[in-house]
Amino acid sequence: MDKILRIDMGAAGGPVLKTEALGDYAGLGGRAMTSTIVAKEVPPSCHPLSSANKLVIAPGLLSGSAAAMSGRISVGCKSPLTGGIKEANSGGQASQVLGRLGYAAIVLEGKPADDTLYKVVINKDGATIAADNGLKMLGNYDTVAKLAEAYGEKVATISIGQAGEMKMSSASIAFSDMEQRPTRHAGRGGVGAVMGSKGVKAIVLDDAGMKMRQPADPEKFKAANKEWVAGLRKNPTTGEGLPAFGTNVLTNVINEAGGYPTNNFSTGQFEGASKLSGEAQAELENKRGGEGSATHGCHRGCVIRCSGTYYDKDGNFLTKQPEYETVWAHGGNCGIDDLDTVAMLDRLDDDFGLDTIEMGATIGVAMEAGLAEFGDGEAAIRLVKEVGEGTPLGRILGNGAAVTGKVFGVEHVPVVKNQAMPAYDPRAVQGVAVTYATSPMGADHTAGYGVATNILNVGGSVDPLKPEGQVELSRNLQIATAAIDAAGLCLFIAFAILDQPETFQAMLDIISAFNGKEFTADDVSDLGKQILTVERDFNAKAGFTSAQDRLPDYFKTDALAPHNVTFAVTDEELDTVFNW
Ligand code: SF4
Numbered sequence: 001m002d003k004i005l006r007i008d009m010g011a012a013g014g015p016v017l018k019t020e021a022l023g024d025y026a027g028l029g030g031r032a033m034t035s036t037i038v039a040k041e042v043p044p045s046c047h048p049l050s051s052a053n054k055l056v057i058a059p060g061l062l063s064g065s066a067a068a069m070s071g072r073i074s075v076g077c078k079s080p081l082t083g084g085i086k087e088a089n090s091g092g093q094a095s096q097v098l099g100r101l102g103y104a105a106i107v108l109e110g111k112p113a114d115d116t117l118y119k120v121v122i123n124k125d126g127a128t129i130a131a132d133n134g135l136k137m138l139g140n141y142d143t144v145a146k147l148a149e150a151y152g153e154k155v156a157t158i159s160i161g162q163a164g165e166m167k168m169s170s171a172s173i174a175f176s177d178m179e180q181r182p183t184r185h186a187g188r189g190g191v192g193a194v195m196g197s198k199g200v201k202a203i204v205l206d207d208a209g210m211k212m213r214q215p216a217d218p219e220k221f222k223a224a225n226k227e228w229v230a231g232l233r234k235n236p237t238t239g240e241g242l243p244a245f246g247t248n249v250l251t252n253v254i255n256e257a258g259g260y261p262t263n264n265f266s267t268g269q270f271e272g273a274s275k276l277s278g279e280a281q282a283e284l285e286n287k288r289g290g291e292g293s294a295t296h297g298c299h300r301g302c303v304i305r306c307s308g309t310y311y312d313k314d315g316n317f318l319t320k321q322p323e324y325e326t327v328w329a330h331g332g333n334c335g336i337d338d339l340d341t342v343a344m345l346d347r348l349d350d351d352f353g354l355d356t357i358e359m360g361a362t363i364g365v366a367m368e369a370g371l372a373e374f375g376d377g378e379a380a381i382r383l384v385k386e387v388g389e390g391t392p393l394g395r396i397l398g399n400g401a402a403v404t405g406k407v408f409g410v411e412h413v414p415v416v417k418n419q420a421m422p423a424y425d426p427r428a429v430q431g432v433a434v435t436y437a438t439s440p441m442g443a444d445h446t447a448g449y450g451v452a453t454n455i456l457n458v459g460g461s462v463d464p465l466k467p468e469g470q471v472e473l474s475r476n477l478q479i480a481t482a483a484i485d486a487a488g489l490c491l492f493i494a495f496a497i498l499d500q501p502e503t504f505q506a507m508l509d510i511i512s513a514f515n516g517k518e519f520t521a522d523d524v525s526d527l528g529k530q531i532l533t534v535e536r537d538f539n540a541k542a543g544f545t546s547a548q549d550r551l552p553d554y555f556k557t558d559a560l561a562p563h564n565v566t567f568a569v570t571d572e573e574l575d576t577v578f579n580w
Helices: 030-041 094-101 140-151 188-197 218-234 236-245 247-256 278-288 324-330 339-352 356-368 377-389 392-397 401-407 430-438 470-487 491-499 501-515 521-541
Strands: 003-008 016-021 055-059 073-078 085-090 103-109 118-123 126-131 156-159 173-175 184-186 200-205 309-311 317-320
Touching: 003 126, 016 126, 030 055, 030 073, 030 085, 030 103, 030 470, 030 521, 055 094, 055 188, 073 094, 073 184, 073 188, 085 173, 085 188, 085 521, 094 103, 094 118, 094 156, 094 200, 103 118, 140 156, 140 200, 140 339, 173 188, 184 188, 218 236, 218 491, 218 501, 236 247, 236 278, 236 491, 247 278, 247 324, 278 309, 278 339, 317 339, 324 339, 324 356, 339 356, 339 377, 356 377, 356 392, 356 401, 377 392, 392 401, 430 470, 470 491, 470 521, 491 501, 501 521
Parallel strands: 003 103, 118 200
Antiparallel strands: 003 016, 055 073, 055 103, 073 085, 085 184, 118 126, 156 173, 156 200, 173 184, 309 317
């Protein structure tokens, strides 16, 4: 990965492509690449949909190599949802393919003068861009089908649906999976709206004729990768729990812990949780046949394979196995206990190109506002369809929970920096709540997954209901996560590396052998801190202060059942998260 592709969408006479050397960005990957480019090249005060913003797509440092789990991709920009810097992370095929094609980043910049829609094609001969208004207002599924027809069934695609074209703040960017379906999304922060503002509907990646990236020290790399895979396989979560039940294995766990946000975060347990659980989902999927629920990867080189396939009642493909966050967002958070309804909402979100967490939280707020009853699945489907159709109500909902709460006068809106909270109530899982409050990304569980240590006793144990130890926990996890996101590794490796020193060492050895330069635990920490510093600096210049590093007040005043607990980490403690 020795080059960056820049596409100036605002050039006179039409888009201009330029391939350049890495220069100052040499040695960066994934989130380190996206956040560094955005911080250096995007004016922090710019409008996120203006020509001054840039959309950066970067494979991880190890992507395109034989390193297991190395196919995650980062998308960065100034976020239309939060107003701060954004890195949204996704699986799918694109990262491995882009890595093999030799690109460390694609940067979309400028803004077209009219509403022509473009597609970019990158293959072994280079990159081209062409107008393709035939793709206008197509969903991701139809878009990918058309691209497959034109470019073959082996290409990887990056695309936006209607929500991105309408520049909604909940719009995602879809990455095709191994079956060439647009099921993997860089969901958070409205990155799809920025791609829409650049007039780019799709990017097609074809690595035919390209080779896997080779490590500097092949023997050491091979041995470390073997140890790495063995460590992931022997860990009970990455070797058994996630492959068997997917991420939705968490529904029963979080519900039993009293941290399952129900009916717009009004209580911590949902009586219909068992009907939504990973166990129930696996049973249903296996009964319906086909590929079933188990052992399905979202990209080449994944050995955990936490994903699966969801078929409808008639045995037809409906969507990928909905993730825990999606099942919660459209399920318990809206009082809905029917998996088929949740799967349909997941399919609609993927097709329109919407962040499932933001949409579920938004529907929850809309239900609290009285637009529908909690538990009314048909109404939820109708509301999401309004978003895809771009009706006036749909435009409001498509701009997220904060906008919806404001428009309909709702007091309880679970957002930080305007971004909706994920599937863990901050009062009952206070470690992840510190991450929600302080992450430069806005409320984001993946930025520092305190749930691991609070609830799952991975990497030690910190009482989830008490404030003690949460700041340190979140700090350490945010640092480690930023580095993992830079490497392009799937975050689920954390379950194994937090508890198995030899597996953590194997990860370091893979990076060392690949780069031909020793990479130590201190280097992981330094890289994570460097990324977070760059991101916080951008946000400060965009006008963020410590006032934005807070949860909404009601989490500090309204006790959550069943533990009757409020968020108790003080503001002063929150302000020490980034003191290192
Ligand atoms: S563990 Fe799951 S999310 Fe991670 S890379 Fe594999 S399939 Fe994708």
